[in-house]
Amino acid sequence: MTEKIEKYKRIIKCPVCSGTIAYIEKKKIIGKIQKYVCQNNECSTQLVVKKDGILLNFTKKSDNELWKKYHHKKLTLREWNNIAEGGISDKEKEEKAKMAVLEQLRTGELVLQLTDEVPIILKKNEAPCLMLPNIQLHEDRMVRQRYGGAVRLMKGVYVGTSRGESHPERRHVDTGDLILTDKRLVFVGSRKSADIDLRKILSIEPYSDGIALSRSNKKNVEWFIGNLNAASITMKIEDRDYDLRFDGLVLKCMIEGFASKLD
């Protein structure tokens, strides 16, 4: 089906009602207007050809599911024809494929080994999997803040009462390499390092640029933040290559997959 659709130079039918669609080209003083208009009077869907895609910008069928999903979206000719044939956009395909890969990583069905050299000493039967440079380690610490009516008389001498209240404060501890093996998550900074046994991890909160990690042998939450996007894997979808860029969720799923295989 895809191959057939590739050959079309025009949108073949209305993506909203599947009706006949006409291609209209009007000359202007500068440039021209190119658009598609659905010939079904109850639909009258319009798509306008822009420089960077074809924009779905009008329909009378505003209750239509496809309209709700794609209105004001700019897609390629191939994608619109795909949608008109009951398919989905490339972005959705990519999203679906990503979810499938994440699920395989999380269950340990898919094991990624993206590096074989890491700056740490590996233990027996330990395999390196991923190294992310330039990662910041932040820690949440409870800080007691004093405020209130105390008056400083001289250095170290206060008169009156003051109340203290604890609140968490995030501090940048160090920057370094974050290394994932099939057994450990290791942070190597210039001043501080962390050696985390995957079995000791209680929870991971994923973010686009990092993870927040809680573990059983440490009181404070640790944040590993940086450009995770620098790492990626290539997925193939219908003969097209897509880069699955890393984020906190990919990292979380990889960690969970390895942890599930440990006793």
Ligand SMILES: [Zn+2]
């Ligand atoms: Zn239509």
